[in-house]
Amino acid sequence: MTAKLPLGHVVVLVLGLTFLYLPILVLIAYSFNASALVTVWGGFSAVWYARLLHNPQVLSAALLSLEVGVAATSIAVLLGTLAAVALVRIPRFRGRFLLTGMVHAPLVVPEIITGITLLLLFVSMADALGWPRHRGYITLVLAHISFCMAYAVVTIQPRLAGADRALEEAAMDLGASPLRAFVEITLPIISPALVSAWLLGLTLSLDDLVISSFVAGPGSSTLPMVIYSKVKLGVSPDMNALASLVIMMVGIGVACAGWVMRRAEVQRLKDRQLAEQG
Amino acid sequence: MLKLNGRIETGAWTDGHTRPFAVTGGVLGAVADRLRGRWLLIVPPLLFLVVFFLVPFAFAFKISFADAVIAIPPFSHLLGSTPDGHTTLTVTFDNYKYLFTDDVYLLSYIFSLRTAFFSTIICLLMGYPIAYAIARAPRSTQTMLLLLIILPFWTSFLLRVYALQGILSEHGLLNSALLALGIIHAPLRIMHTTLAVYIGIIYSYLPFMILPLYATLEKLDGTLLEAAADLGTPPWRSFVDITLPLSLPGIIAGSLLVFIPAIGEFVIPALLGGPDSLMIGRVLWDEFFANHNWPVASAVATAFLVLLVGPIALYQYYQMKDQAAP
Numbered sequence: 001m002t003a004k005l006p007l008g009h010v011v012v013l014v015l016g017l018t019f020l021y022l023p024i025l026v027l028i029a030y031s032f033n034a035s036a037l038v039t040v041w042g043g044f045s046a047v048w049y050a051r052l053l054h055n056p057q058v059l060s061a062a063l064l065s066l067e068v069g070v071a072a073t074s075i076a077v078l079l080g081t082l083a084a085v086a087l088v089r090i091p092r093f094r095g096r097f098l099l100t101g102m103v104h105a106p107l108v109v110p111e112i113i114t115g116i117t118l119l120l121l122f123v124s125m126a127d128a129l130g131w132p133r134h135r136g137y138i139t140l141v142l143a144h145i146s147f148c149m150a151y152a153v154v155t156i157q158p159r160l161a162g163a164d165r166a167l168e169e170a171a172m173d174l175g176a177s178p179l180r181a182f183v184e185i186t187l188p189i190i191s192p193a194l195v196s197a198w199l200l201g202l203t204l205s206l207d208d209l210v211i212s213s214f215v216a217g218p219g220s221s222t223l224p225m226v227i228y229s230k231v232k233l234g235v236s237p238d239m240n241a242l243a244s245l246v247i248m249m250v251g252i253g254v255a256c257a258g259w260v261m262r263r264a265e266v267q268r269l270k271d272r273q274l275a276e277q278g
Numbered sequence: 279m280l281k282l283n284g285r286i287e288t289g290a291w292t293d294g295h296t297r298p299f300a301v302t303g304g305v306l307g308a309v310a311d312r313l314r315g316r317w318l319l320i321v322p323p324l325l326f327l328v329v330f331f332l333v334p335f336a337f338a339f340k341i342s343f344a345d346a347v348i349a350i351p352p353f354s355h356l357l358g359s360t361p362d363g364h365t366t367l368t369v370t371f372d373n374y375k376y377l378f379t380d381d382v383y384l385l386s387y388i389f390s391l392r393t394a395f396f397s398t399i400i401c402l403l404m405g406y407p408i409a410y411a412i413a414r415a416p417r418s419t420q421t422m423l424l425l426l427i428i429l430p431f432w433t434s435f436l437l438r439v440y441a442l443q444g445i446l447s448e449h450g451l452l453n454s455a456l457l458a459l460g461i462i463h464a465p466l467r468i469m470h471t472t473l474a475v476y477i478g479i480i481y482s483y484l485p486f487m488i489l490p491l492y493a494t495l496e497k498l499d500g501t502l503l504e505a506a507a508d509l510g511t512p513p514w515r516s517f518v519d520i521t522l523p524l525s526l527p528g529i530i531a532g533s534l535l536v537f538i539p540a541i542g543e544f545v546i547p548a549l550l551g552g553p554d555s556l557m558i559g560r561v562l563w564d565e566f567f568a569n570h571n572w573p574v575a576s577a578v579a580t581a582f583l584v585l586l587v588g589p590i591a592l593y594q595y596y597q598m599k600d601q602a603a604p
Contacts, residue, residue: 004416005411005414005415005419008411009411009414009415012407012408012411013411013412013415013423016407016408016484016488017426019404019481019484020426020430021426021430022451023442023444024433024441026441026445027437027440037449079323082319082320082323083319083323083324085319086316086320086323090316090320093316093320095320098324098328099320099323099324099327101591101595102324102332103323104594105591106331108590108591109542109583109587110541110559110582110587111542111544112542112544112562112563112579113338113562113582113583113587114334116566116576117334117335117337117338117579118330118334120334120337120338120576121330121333121334121337123351124337143330145326145330146326146327146331149323149326149327178315179315203432206434207434207435209544209545210544210559213567224434224436227436227437227440228436231443231549232548232549234443235440235443235444239440240444242437243434243437243440246434246437247433247437250429251433253432254428254429
């Protein structure tokens, strides 16, 4: 490993990061433009942010998205943990092949197909069983669980496979029940993966346009659906403000998470050093 | 019947607690108890996915053989009954025939394949140098660079595609800059063209290419390259003979991560593309929301799944099997 980056590498990195970040930075700059025209710089202004916060359509859609996201990703992490434990700890069982395939399938199947098939399911169910009578919150949550769960399993499974089985066995030798051993030993070990899985699921759920558009009934628009219907017509300044808000919040969130994780890692290394010295 | 060939873990035997099933005694009780626990793990996720992932496909498959009717729901029932109580089964293959009579399906299929393929190649050509540079950076810089690559992924995909409009539109940054520099005299038309779709896909999925490439390049054994250099191999030769073959798993993983979502993409062609950017996702969307022809949409979805996702799923299945049995 070289201590200093060669010039060529620096150029590549700068170009690559510029490509990734320039559109975002331009968007944030535009969001503070007092003029409604993108071509004209009308001076610095937060007028679009103020307008955004007084837009009931955007606010209710954001609320619905949050409610769906939190519910779906929480259930998905729970189900995903069960699936990951089953796949890692039980070498052979009936339906293992089916479970493995279905857990990973949402990563491969295009969203648009998932969306269509789920809508057909809900419509057929409503036709035959009378449930779900209306498409909205419930159908959105059910639809989001499948793809959040796929990412949850993918995140949790490697961490669980890497967890030291001997610790759990030692706890059970000392009289802990398998459940207690799992909750007190393994769960804390895989908890960072659970947190990442939850955050990842929430991000994906909050961002989903395609599947939501199919399974949401009239009158229940999520935030991406509102954004899509607005930006389809072209650049709109209050969407610039909304996008900047989302990006800044995520940026701050990721930076904080990174800082916390780094501190935890440093602490862990310190503890280990102390343990080795002691 | 449950098969009892699962390996019995030591934990179940050394557990001193008395549990309900232990009443039946000894070995049998422990086995029954263990099975009860394991099915509690397996059944909830399995059941959920069967009902809300697998069964929906069966419905799409079924409806692809139905007739479009003006009703709620807008398709005919396959199963009916005659007045004298016989059950009838009405199946039509018209929807599948229709896929071949209307050019738009074949064209969009080819267009999607081509767009996804070339976007993947361009992502690879752009992503490789970036991943390589990150893998060669000092360790502390690496973490920071990786975070910067991952960060856009955590922000909204939809909003990032939207952000491109600010750059590519007629009065966007790119045209303004080129006009100001005197390179062009009239704004370039990039928005609502196929070029914009390519830029959108590459912009959105480049991080997916960089991350797996970085993962393999970072693990690359530097001593191999040193040995090659010591033996007088020119750098380009050791890149072609050592680095490139060893990073093949990353190339494949990254390419799949770009190709798979790109092929079914809806948002990018819908927001950035023009009327000629016929990607299959967009055609499906229009069939559903504009034409309200659910049976044809189901037939397109079924065909799409078989022709595109099937091979990828098979590939991944064999890949997984290979890894599982070293």
